[in-house]
Amino acid sequence: MFRTLLIANRGEIACRVIRTARRLGIRSVAVFSEADAGAQHVALADEAHPIGPARASESYLRIDRILAAAQASGAEAIHPGYGFLSENAGFAEACAGAGIAFVGPPPEAIRAMGSKAESKQLMEAAGVPIVPGYHGEEQAEAHLAHQAARIGFPILIKASAGGGGKGMRPVLRAEEFAAALAGARREAKAAFGDDRVLLERYLQRPRHVEVQVFADRHGNTIHLHTRDCSVQRRHQKVLEEAPAPDLSPALRARLHEAAIAAARAVGYVSAGTVEFIVEGEDAFFMEMNTRLQVEHPVTEMVTGLDLVEWQLRIAAGEALPLPEAPAPHGHSVEVRLYAEDPAADFRPSTGPLRRFALPDPAPDLRIESGVRQGDAITPFYDPMIAKLVAWGGDREAALARLGTALDACRIAGITSNLGFLQRLVAHPAMRAAELDTGFATRFAAELQPPRRPAPVLALAAAALEALLPATGTVADPWDRRDGWRLQGQGSQLLLLADGEAQHRLRLSHAASGWRMAVEGAEVTLAGQRQDGALHLVLDGVVHRIPVLRDGEAIQVMLPEGGWTLRLLDPYAPPGGEVAGQGRLAAPIPGRVVQVLVKEGESVSRGQVLAVLEAMKTELRITAPADGVVAHIGCAAGDTVEEGTEIVTLAGA
Structure with missing residues (x-):
């Protein structure tokens, strides 16, 4: 058995391999990117080596840096986990060349099964049944369209070189084939560096x-x-x-x-x-x-x-x-x-x-x-x-x-x-x-049922969480939440956003808690935080409700579901967000794959304006309404942060 094992991966699989290695008496070596310097797998390992910036292409996909870490640590074997280099025949060959055991199959098997087209041909020769389709080398669009018609719609376009759903498009009708093929090729090229595809009959209930x-x-x-x-x-x-x-x-x-x-x-x-x-x-x-x-x-x-x-x-x-x-x-x-x-x-x-x-x-x-x-x-x-x-x-x-x-x-x-x-x-x-x-x-x-309006119990729990002090004691009279006033009892107004809906709650202090006016009704509430949850008394009935607070967001979990309510300023003037309605921004950081419109172009509601790739997922930025492209804030290939302008529409 090996004495030292390097794990060329991250996340839960790296943690899993480290724990097994420890049970077997094997010393574990982790590798990590700049984004993972404080990660759990780094803390668990006996030794950990930095291998580059956060992007996988500059760290977890760098064969040279992983092998350098293995040689520096004296590792006799490398476990690739899953993802990243785990199905990379070149990596398996590089390990062998460096005198390090690759914990996986031989490079020839990886190559044979790494190509969907080649693997289908091998399986057919071995007597393993395959789905009717086209797995050939000719990739001209007209030839693929002809093969699709031969197989018969519906068909499935699949990236020849990959997996995980990348480069995969079901096509129900012939007129949809060209657009689906272009999308599958683009995604396959971005994910695997290879835009070849194969075609298969699309089974209806597989x-x-x-x-x-x-x-x-x-x-x-x-x-x-x-x-x-x-x-x-x-x-x-x-x-x-x-x-x-x-x-x-x-x-x-x-x-x-x-x-x-x-x-x-x-x-x-x-x-x-x-x-x-x-x-x-x-x-x-x-x-x-x-x-x-x-x-x-x-x-x-x-x-x-x-x-x-x-x-x-x-x-x-x-x-x-x-x-x-x-x-x-x-x-x-x-x-x-x-x-x-x-x-x-x-x-x-x-x-x-x-x-x-x-x-x-x-x-x-x-x-x-x-x-x-x-x-x-x-x-x-x-x-x-x-x-x-x-x-x-x-x-x-x-x-x-x-x-x-x-x-x-x-x-x-x-x-x-x-x-x-x-x-x-x-x-x-x-x-x-x-x-x-x-x-x-x-x-x-x-x-994924439609969002249900927050029930009174959820609103009461959110209100109580907002009213209770952050700590168990009130150190300053200005921190008091009981409605005390020098010249009489006061009340407090809370505004809670529930998706697009808003709830105005008027709360006034009562002998054993608060009276809350909400949507034409009045209820009483009291309670405290205890054992990681709220013990809420609503109209005399006691409820134990898990509530999580994150800034202005309050997450309430009831047996029938959860609601995330956001505290708003009840005195802010309405309509403050109207000016930004036509600005479509990146929902998360990522890379712009395509910008499909030009400034001055008229677009219709639902039209795809740009394609963003992030976290192994392709996101489509679509028009929320009919309008005209007023400005484009990025270009294909740009790396954008969350909130970066992608497209701004006039009249949207």
Whole structure:
């Protein structure tokens, strides 16, 4: 076994590998960018080396700097984690050239499976079923359009060189093909440096089922059962579970056999994931990820194995620890907690994690996170902040455990998908395993319901949080919040913004608290902060309500949902924001990919004006109304900060 291991990654996977290395008595070495100098994986490692600026292209993707850190630390092996260089054949070759073991497959296998087109051809030759499509080298637009017509619409355009939903576009009709192809090529070029695409028949209700495989250098290859990863947004996974539910024994056996055949066809070594599209009893090879997957913990939970340890042992030349997969025990479900706004098409969110509390780990609950309270979510990396992995004796028990864990999460400072995940796990169709890759879209109305007005209980909790002193004592008479006046009792006006709506609350002091006039009614409230929550007495009824305060924003969490209310100045003149309505700014820091309009051009509501890339996501800046482009504040290729003008419209 190795004595020193360098982890060429960041976040929760780096933390996970470091913990496994420590258990095995291996000294761990971390690398970090300037943005990650205070990160959790740096604090956990035995040694940590800086490798450059925040941008991944100048740090985590710099092979020369990572190898220099490995050589300076005496590392005998490098674990690439997932993402960044984990599927880079050149990196695996560079490690071998430097005399350092690469914890992963051989470069030839990475190359073979890294090209979707080449991998499809290899799989077809190996007898692994593939989706009907076009995987050729000819990339002229007219030829691709002809092939699309031959396959028959709907089709799916996919980047040949990548994954993670980048460069992927479903096309339902022939007239949409040219625009979709241009968008897929642009995104593929930006993400992978390669704009080649392939075409496949677009299945209507497919499931995304994958098989975990492992192989060693002694000719042994086994599977470790199935996972279902059908629930996705932006073609990226949100919920995964093992084993995949509702597969017939015959289909499950065919998937296992096909996955092993796929691995053997490329001389595979180490951990890999063979992904399939499944519809009914039909299964087609989709791609092979030549690395550990984000969702590997669900496999570990049902097999009792440490897959990182297996990777290290195989990289050290050992044989597979087991001759075949142990039978799965129970069921496991994982969700990915992201810093993103589901209501804004899952747009990434940046900022400090002012409050970040997750439930305690337990034998039936695993928590994996690379961030801590106070850390910043930056625009430079993937916005995933944690994974919650639950186990149960059966699928129903696992989902129930996961729901309880999600209810215990507390997040403030950034927008997250927590509420979306809570509704997802509790949804009747999820409980019934009615799974396919369109699940999140099909049930969007229930998973992302329209904003409900804040109930009186939420308004009262926000008002009480605003009225209570920041500390337990009042040091100055001007800090008193009880409405005391020298010549009689006074009242206080609070203005709370609830999305677009505003609520004016008039509060006056009463013998045991406050009287609050709100929307034509009057209620009484009192209470105090206790045990991390508000103990609120509303009209005599006691409520324990988690409330998080972040500046002027007050987040109130009730059993039926959460509301973020913002304190406004009740005496400010109305209409102060009208002047800026036509100015469209960058919602988060990123890089301008395209500006699609010119000054003086007339545009219509919903028209795409510019495309911004940030946090592995392409964001479209659209016109909120008909208007004329008055000014363009950036150009393609510019790096912009949050709030930077992109386009300003007149008449919008």
